[in-house]
Amino acid sequence: MKGFYGEFGGQFVAETLIPVLDELDKSFELLKCDKDFNDKLNDLLKNYAGRPTPIYYAENMSKKYGCKVYFKREDLLHTGAHKINNSLGQALLAKKMGKKRIIAETGAGQHGVATATVAALLNLKCTVYMGSIDAKRQSMNVKRMKMLGAEVKVVDEGTKTLKDAVSAALREWVSSCNTTHYVLGSALGPYPFPKIVSHFQSVIGKESREYFENLGIMPDYIIACVGGGSNAIGVFKGFLDVESVRLVGVEAGGISDKDGEHAARMSFGKKGIFQGSLSYVLTDKSGQISNVHSVSAGLDYAGVGPEHSFLKEIKRCEYHYARDKEALDGCLELCKLEGILPALESSHAVGYFIKNASKFKDKTILINLSGRGDKDLEIILENMEGTI
Numbered sequence: 001m002k003g004f005y006g007e008f009g010g011q012f013v014a015e016t017l018i019p020v021l022d023e024l025d026k027s028f029e030l031l032k033c034d035k036d037f038n039d040k041l042n043d044l045l046k047n048y049a050g051r052p053t054p055i056y057y058a059e060n061m062s063k064k065y066g067c068k069v070y071f072k073r074e075d076l077l078h079t080g081a082h083k084i085n086n087s088l089g090q091a092l093l094a095k096k097m098g099k100k101r102i103i104a105e106t107g108a109g110q111h112g113v114a115t116a117t118v119a120a121l122l123n124l125k126c127t128v129y130m131g132s133i134d135a136k137r138q139s140m141n142v143k144r145m146k147m148l149g150a151e152v153k154v155v156d157e158g159t160k161t162l163k164d165a166v167s168a169a170l171r172e173w174v175s176s177c178n179t180t181h182y183v184l185g186s187a188l189g190p191y192p193f194p195k196i197v198s199h200f201q202s203v204i205g206k207e208s209r210e211y212f213e214n215l216g217i218m219p220d221y222i223i224a225c226v227g228g229g230s231n232a233i234g235v236f237k238g239f240l241d242v243e244s245v246r247l248v249g250v251e252a253g254g255i256s257d258k259d260g261e262h263a264a265r266m267s268f269g270k271k272g273i274f275q276g277s278l279s280y281v282l283t284d285k286s287g288q289i290s291n292v293h294s295v296s297a298g299l300d301y302a303g304v305g306p307e308h309s310f311l312k313e314i315k316r317c318e319y320h321y322a323r324d325k326e327a328l329d330g331c332l333e334l335c336k337l338e339g340i341l342p343a344l345e346s347s348h349a350v351g352y353f354i355k356n357a358s359k360f361k362d363k364t365i366l367i368n369l370s371g372r373g374d375k376d377l378e379i380i381l382e383n384m385e386g387t388i
């Protein structure tokens with residue numbers, strides 16, 4: 001069925017948005033095969049954003065843990081995270097569709113910064129919605145967005161985090177969709193967004209596949225953190241057809257398994273409709289969307305992209321979680337062993353690897369380093385006082 005991954009996905013939105021989503025789908029399908037569009041996008045990805053990103057063999061970490069660990073360095077991209085891949089693609093799409101303005105939601109601020117950046121580049125007006133808790137814990141990114149000329153609308157409702165920013169952006173889009181494109185930041189929401197975002201992020205998997213093909217080997221495992229799911233789907237896409245490669249998504253395990261203290265949708269969630277699509281979602285005893293918690297603003301979300309739910313259902317990908325503490329430990333270990341400060345989101349993938357290192361003995365592992373950790377310094381220092 002169009003717009004579904006198995007039973008997941010769909011378009012569960014206000015009726016007024018259906019024609020807008022259909023128009024977006026049509027434009028995307030035309031442009032994704034258009035030579036001029038792809039030439040422009042590829043030029044910007046290369047010369048503006050810094051693609052291809054390197055794959056780094058982490059010798060110190062490999063020695064310590066008795067396996068071969070590689071990192072895909074999305075943290076080296078302009079603006080510091082994989083989010084720029086999608087923002088560039090969607091902003092170009094918006095321009096081609098004749099839109100003059102873009103809006104976005106952001107949790108960790110990286111998608112907001114990436115969207116504000118491409119708006120400046122392409123001369124588009126830009127508004128970014130951000131929950132007030134996220135705006136406080138990622139205040140440097142709020143300042144960056146404002147410097148880039150974007151308007152930042154702080155959302156002081158609900159849990160004051162990513163979910164409320166997505167709701168506010170969707171609400172605004174209903175009334176402004178004639179002039180405005182909503183640059184959704186992850187592989188979630190109503191169709192065709194999961195498809196569009198995963199297409200623009202698939203460059204991560206494509207480059208990774210080429211790298212390992214050139215080496216003449218395939219990784220045994222690929223590990224990526226999962227917030228909405230865009231960096232993970234981007235890297236997984238390059239290997240879905242290689243059965244020997246095990247694909248591991250790592251969610252935020254927060255501080256405990258208790259409802260409200262984590263964001264592990266795949267482990268504790270139920271199938272449900274949330275923010276435009278059917279997927280796994282965390283709900284409380286009365287069926288309301290649960291409060292969620294993660295030390296990283298980018299993983300602090302009650303839903304997950306529908307394609308991930310499908311990949312879990314068909315058992316092509318496995319999903320686990322790392323606790324806040326394990327992510328913080330992973331972050332510090334990568335700093336100390338390799339001189340790389342990862343984003344707290346990416347640190348969940350690193351933390352999961354370290355906690356389960358014995359399982360990976362003698363294996364080849366690719367960890368997707370979705371972003372760099374400068375934005376998280378204060379949170380890391382607050383949480384690790386005395387250990388640094």
Ligand SMILES: Cc1ncc(COP(=O)(O)O)c(C=O)c1O
Pocket residue numbers: 081082107108109110111185186187225226227228229230231232297298299343345346370371372
């Ligand atoms: C660096 C980084 N990694 C990962 C994520 C999670 O998003 P996604 O699951 O869409 O990759 C975010 C979200 O803000 C992020 O900033």
